[in-house]
Amino acid sequence: MSRKLGGNILVTGTNRGLGLELVRQLIQVTSNKDHIYACCREPEGSGAEALRELANENPKRITVIKLGINKLHGSAPLSATGGCGMMEVYQVNVVGPFLLAKHLLPHLKRAAEQMSLKHGGQGGHMSCRRSAIINISSLLGSIEKCPENFHIAPMYAYRTSKAALNMMTRCQAEDFREHHILATAIHPGWVQTDMGGKEAPLTSQDSVQGMLSVMSSLSDKDSGNHLDWQGNSIPW
CATH class of the missing domain: 3.40.50.720 (NAD(P)-binding Rossmann-like Domain)
Structure with missing residues (x-):
């Protein structure tokens, strides 16, 4: 990356898919001084288990926020x-x-x-x-x-x-x-997400890595x- 990412970063839709992968990779490419605010509809729900686990592993760097946006159809x-x-x-x-x-x-x-x-x-x-x-x-x-x-x-x-x-x-x-x-x-x-389907040619890991580079x-x-x-x- 030609310019480092950092500071206070807010990401929406982080309980799954691209949002969750963004949080995972941002933890890796930012410093300990940077903070990530991870937003999702139901932080305590069964669908946010992976996010909660990630936040528990990085309590000083990730804050999970309940953000109510309707489901997408x-x-x-x-x-x-x-x-x-x-x-x-x-x-x-x-x-x-x-x-x-x-x-x-x-x-x-x-x-x-x-x-x-x-x-x-x-x-x-x-x-x-x-x-x-x-x-x-x-x-x-x-x-x-x-x-x-x-x-x-x-x-x-x-x-x-x-x-x-x-x-x-x-x-x-x-x-x-x-x-x-x-x-x-x-x-x-x-991307191979719930919306993109299994036939999609791009993994969420590769997509997020590319987006962060951009x-x-x-x-x-x-x-x-x-x-x-x-x-x-x-x-x-």
Whole structure:
């Protein structure tokens, strides 16, 4: 990694899949001075056993937080998707990240300001080490790429919500640029998770390793962009 990750890092959906793997690998690539806030819906539930075990092994470095975001049911085709289903997916993939960033904005600003003071009051460059929002998006949210892959995954709710998340990321990048807060959307790839399925070509370990490498090298030029887990640009 060209730039080390660290500081206070908040990760959502950490009871399984990519979220849990992010916590696992962040523990390995960050220092003992850094702290990870691991959010999930039911920290005490049976589905969060692996997260609790990881937190118990690293009590001074991981804090588990209950964060209530609805379950995601975005894999249904048109015939099985209704208005309520569309809104539920939008609530999870767009409204949830929007509200979280809104509530954390004072802390993000403070982190950026503290880094500025270290540079003698100069603005300095944006980075994940300084202050950043990373939204986990998807290739399926790309409007330009839709004709190429719609037949593989005709998921209206999921696709449209991720397209909206991409726009939100773009808005955050413009809105927070004056505060030197980076905002980037990253596609983790087609991953072997509960949603991705066993046929997916990418393991969660490889996906997260790639995403962390990309995150560690993000700078001003990447704010507002949509990248994949290898750092390649994805068209809107």
